[in-house]
Amino acid sequence: MLAGTLRQVLGEAKVSTSPSVLEAHGRDEGYPEVRPPLAVVFAETVADVQAVLEVARREGVPVIPFGAGTSLEGALVPQGPAISLDLSRMNQILEVRPEDFVAVVEPGVTRKRLNERLRREGLFFPVDPGADASLGGMAATNASGTTTVRYGGMRANVLALQVVLANGEVLELGRAVRKTSSGYDLKDLFIGSEGTLGVITRLTLKLHPLPEHVHTLRVFFPSVERTAEAAYAILASGLPVARLELVDDLALRAVNRYLDRNYPERPALFLEFHSATAAAMQEESRFALELVREAGALEVEAAMTAEERTAQWEARHQAYWALVNLFPQRKYLITDTAVPLSRMPELVGYARALMDEMRLEGNILGHVGDGNFHTLIAARDDAYARAEAFAERLVARALELGGTATGEHGVGLRKKKYMPLEHGNALAWMARLKTLFDPEGLLNPGKVV
The missing domain is CATH 3.30.465.10 (Uridine Diphospho-n-acetylenolpyruvylglucosamine Reductase; domain 3)
Incomplete structure (x- = not known):
């Protein structure tokens, strides 16, 4: 019935009820549940978006905007009957x-x-x-x-x-x-x-x-704690770092197998500088080398060519899929937290110790340059509840340290339970804003607040 109404308004080519399309729009990359919507509409214009919302108001059916489906916290998963509003054709x-x-x-x-x-x-x-x-x-x-x-x-x-x-x-x-x-x-x-x-x-x-002078370093350390401490030392130095990424030993082992690389399988910092001049690049690299050696670096490699830099960042971006490949047929739980920069090494150390204490397999990686990092747990079926308990304890510790439950992934469904603790009375005002802009509760209901 709903799909027929949408087809009458928007045309056959813009509406799908194919089971595979519905399933793809009832999930994201990180949430364990799949709940297909009633229909998927592929909007091509602003008028299409307005038409879908008009049908939604008339029928009392929620609408969930959908982009590429790469979110991680359940923001795209319907809580009941819903229309998925796919905006991928609005791509000009x-x-x-x-x-x-x-x-x-x-x-x-x-x-x-x-x-x-x-x-x-x-x-x-x-x-x-x-x-x-x-x-x-x-x-x-x-x-x-x-x-x-x-x-x-x-x-x-x-x-x-x-x-x-x-x-x-x-x-x-x-x-x-x-x-x-x-x-x-x-x-x-x-x-x-x-x-x-x-x-x-x-x-x-x-x-x-585009930066003209780019220099990249890969620096390996004896422990993830020393790696995090080195990251903070670089930040505290005032060096104009453009990327500062922590990748732990398990992630690099997974990347080596997945991409056929030969990185040392030790915790590492990947650094990149976008420098104003060649002379500045040389001076910044020299100072960075001094800092990481003082912090206990075991090995330093420089990526001098564009091809080497591309390979380096490919390793960082493919770390998730590499771990999935290393631990197939598992359930994967990703938690991202962020804390004040001075507390970042402490929380990284806490995450590593807690993972070991709870007998969980997973890795730590992330954007430590802004106090944000991710833990990815690859849990067997009987350990998923333990992985969720790990995530809860890690978020609680981040909030104790003055941080946030999510640095970049968003709230979605998974992080909603932390919002009262993080925001206090402000959460009620967020709910009032939601009601002001969406009084009928039609836009992605059940998320954030």
């Missing part, structure tokens, strides 16, 4: 203005495709969560990644949004300028809202020049 790069360092894109454009287009201009969009996510989805979860320590996450790199509200109204939020003091900042309210307040239909993005 509408405008590139190199003189203003600005690009305007539809939400289905992926970050890799945008950067391929920008290369001819000598520019790039820096937010790099690893997966080739859609830019609309990245804004919806306030994604960040390997370059956040230098360039910031999505909030720092989105200048303006077009958003469709549940009532069909179109809002233009923000301006294509680097700074403004005009009015309440509604644009940033929608970034990180996970589709619970409105549907993002256009983004205006801040661009950056």
Whole structure:
């Protein structure tokens, strides 16, 4: 019945009830449950989005915006009958203005495709969560990644949004300028809202020049604790590091097998500098080498060519799939936390000790340059409850240290239970904002608040 109504309004080609399509839209990459929606609509225009929301209001059926499906915390999983609003066909790069360092894109454009287009201009969009996510989805979860320590996450790199509200109204939020003091900042309210307040239909993005002088180091340490301490020493030094990634020994063992590499199977820091001049690059590299050797580095390797750097970051981005390959047929639980920089080594050490104490197999890796890291547990069926207990204890410790339950993955379903402890009375005001923008509770209900 619902699918028939949607087909009448939008046409046959934009609506699917194929079991495989429904299943793909009832899951994400990290949540264990799959709950297919009633129908999937492939929107191609803003008018399509408005039409879906009109049907949803009339039928009383929730709508879940869907990008590339790469989220991890259950934000895409329906809580009941729902329409999945797939925005992947809204994939046009509408405008590139190199003189203003600005690009305007539809939400289905992926970050890799945008950067391929920008290369001819000598520019790039820096937010790099690893997966080739859609830019609309990245804004919806306030994604960040390997370059956040230098360039910031999505909030720092989105200048303006077009958003469709549940009532069909179109809002233009923000301006294509680097700074403004005009009015309440509604644009940033929608970034990180996970589709619970409105549907993002256009983004205006801040661009950056491609760095001319890039130098990368791989530094190996005797323990993950020493690795984290070295990362903090580099940050405290004031060096202009562009990427600072921790990868533990298990992750590198998995990467070696998965990608046929020969990395030393010890905890490591992967560092990258985007330097202003060749002389600055040499001086920054020299200082970094001094710091890591003082911190107990066992081995240092430099990636001097573009090919070597690509291989290095491939290893970091493929670490998740490498671990899945190393432990097939397991259930995988990912927890991401972030703490003040000075407490990051402490929490990394706590995570490693807790994993051992609870007899769990998994790894630690992440963007330690901004105090954020991930633990990935590969649990057998009889150990999944133990993995969940590990995640709860780790998040609780992060909050005790002044941190957050999620640095970049978002809240979704899995992290909702931590919101009262983290936000206190502010959570009630978040719920009021949700009611203000979506009074009928049609947009991705049951998530965040």
